[in-house]
Amino acid sequence: MDMLEGxxxxxxxxxxxxxxxxxMTSGNLVKKMMGLVIFQVSVLLLYxxxxxxxxxxxxxxxxxxxxxxxxxxxxxMLTAIVVGVAVMAVGLAIxxxxxxxxxxxEEDEMIAMDxxxxxxxxxxxxxx
Numbered sequence: 001m002d003m004l005e006g007x008x009x010x011x012x013x014x015x016x017x018x019x020x021x022x023x024m025t026s027g028n029l030v031k032k033m034m035g036l037v038i039f040q041v042s043v044l045l046l047y048x049x050x051x052x053x054x055x056x057x058x059x060x061x062x063x064x065x066x067x068x069x070x071x072x073x074x075x076x077m078l079t080a081i082v083v084g085v086a087v088m089a090v091g092l093a094i095x096x097x098x099x100x101x102x103x104x105x106e107e108d109e110m111i112a113m114d115x116x117x118x119x120x121x122x123x124x125x126x127x128x
Contacts, residue, residue: 008049015042027107029095033088040084044077051077 015038022035051073059068095105102110 008045012042012046012049015039015045018042029098029105029107030092033091033095036091037084037088040080044080044084047073047077047080 019035019037019039019042022038023032024035026032026035051070053067053069056067056069059071098110099105102113104110
């Protein structure tokens with residue numbers, strides 16, 4: 001088996017690792033969301049690649065004996081695309097709301113703000 005024979009699988013794996021890296025290492029919420037989108041695209045590519053048959057034809061009535069491609073993985077991936085777009089839209093809307101509340105989309109800055117507010121509340125309760 002030639003290494004380039006399954007190039008679509010290699011591209012899928014590379015995209016998956018890029019998306020995972022973006023989610024795990026970035027502190028910026030928008031970059032995390034883009035990493036999730038890249039990860040999702042890699043999964044879609046993987047499933048579509050697995051649902052394809054070499055020499056297969058679209059499952060419509062054709063004269064003769066043919067190998068057909070199963071349309072179910074492709075249909076499921078269309079549904080996954082719609083769900084992914086909706087999840088991305090809701091995630092970006094939440095990020096906008098976080099920006100309005102905290103004034104930043106950096107995770108470290110938000111954690112520092114929350115910790116300082118908790119410390120101020122503790123000091124207030126101890127003094128009273």
